[in-house]
Amino acid sequence: MAPFTIAALLYDGVNALDVAGPLEAFAAAHPEGSAAPGYTVDVWSLGTLDIRSESGLALRANRRAPEQPHADLLLIPGGPGVREPRTLQALGDWLRRHHGAFARIVSVCTGAYAIAESGIANGRTLTTHWAHADDLRRRYPRVRVQSDALYTQDGTLYSSGGVTAGIDLALAIIERDLGVRTAMIAARELVVFLRRTGTQAQFSEPLRLQAIDDDGLQDVCLWATNHLEADLSVEALANRTNMSPRQFARRFRAAVGMTPGRFIMRLRLDRARTALAGGRVSIKRVAGSAGFQSVDGFRRAFERELGVSPSEYQQRFANRKPR
Numbered sequence: 001m002a003p004f005t006i007a008a009l010l011y012d013g014v015n016a017l018d019v020a021g022p023l024e025a026f027a028a029a030h031p032e033g034s035a036a037p038g039y040t041v042d043v044w045s046l047g048t049l050d051i052r053s054e055s056g057l058a059l060r061a062n063r064r065a066p067e068q069p070h071a072d073l074l075l076i077p078g079g080p081g082v083r084e085p086r087t088l089q090a091l092g093d094w095l096r097r098h099h100g101a102f103a104r105i106v107s108v109c110t111g112a113y114a115i116a117e118s119g120i121a122n123g124r125t126l127t128t129h130w131a132h133a134d135d136l137r138r139r140y141p142r143v144r145v146q147s148d149a150l151y152t153q154d155g156t157l158y159s160s161g162g163v164t165a166g167i168d169l170a171l172a173i174i175e176r177d178l179g180v181r182t183a184m185i186a187a188r189e190l191v192v193f194l195r196r197t198g199t200q201a202q203f204s205e206p207l208r209l210q211a212i213d214d215d216g217l218q219d220v221c222l223w224a225t226n227h228l229e230a231d232l233s234v235e236a237l238a239n240r241t242n243m244s245p246r247q248f249a250r251r252f253r254a255a256v257g258m259t260p261g262r263f264i265m266r267l268r269l270d271r272a273r274t275a276l277a278g279g280r281v282s283i284k285r286v287a288g289s290a291g292f293q294s295v296d297g298f299r300r301a302f303e304r305e306l307g308v309s310p311s312e313y314q315q316r317f318a319n320r321k322p323r
Helices: 016-027 085-101 109-118 130-139 163-178 180-189 205-209 215-225 234-240 245-256 260-277 283-289 295-306 310-317
Strands: 004-010 039-045 050-052 058-060 071-076 102-108 151-154 157-160
Touching: 004 016, 016 039, 016 071, 016 102, 016 163, 071 085, 071 109, 085 102, 085 109, 102 109, 102 163, 109 130, 109 157, 109 163, 151 163, 157 163, 163 180, 215 234, 215 245, 215 260, 234 245, 234 260, 245 260, 260 283, 260 295, 260 310, 283 295, 283 310, 295 310
Parallel strands: 004 039, 004 071, 071 102, 102 157
Antiparallel strands: 050 058, 151 157
């Protein structure tokens, strides 16, 4: 089978990891039983070949973007340079003219701005780094911005959140193109602990609670994190903060951006997916350790939130040793 072709489009101010992370994942992918590469990469620039990345690291494109471009996949990495007006206009204009030359267009992090600028995402879904989602939504109101997803696909458009989410998306594409085992081998070569699904949030609930600017609520959230098997009803949590349930729920939602029940559910699912990824442990044991009262309730909540069943998640994403 001929390798899939990838073109990466660079510009001054690009984030070097947004380029290198996904491309290293694709470079690690070989069809099962073959030493041949699954992908070949060409690196393009709209301007000079020498590119200065966000960190100051010097990069060099292979060539200027051709007049009649073609590749199976176009990769547009993020970085502060993409939001520089002249660069953004040049990228948007180029994409508007040439998007039909690519079977798939993939953005990493703020590379989504270039896709949005071109107009080809109008009426379609993109994600980007959570810190830039509101700005992307404000600038491009015709684009559906899904701010809390690791990565999205809407037809031929693929987009991802931050740096590591770009690797997750690359591994998902490898799985689709070359199979689950090839993607898992590539993940192991990159020493990626876990290949996450696109429906997962860009950051976990334990990370979210670190940003809570309310010592009383932060304390009760930390306690809940370590006592998921306990009674974590609104009434029980409110009692620990010496508030009424109504006052606690209102204050919690204002500080955290969701109801206490939703937050606790996501804490429990965070615990469960970590346990499932760690090895061969029973679904019943995982459900109990995460504080679910029944296996059926756990299965329903897990599938609703992550889009796969616990057993499928364990089978596909557990950190297995190479055979």
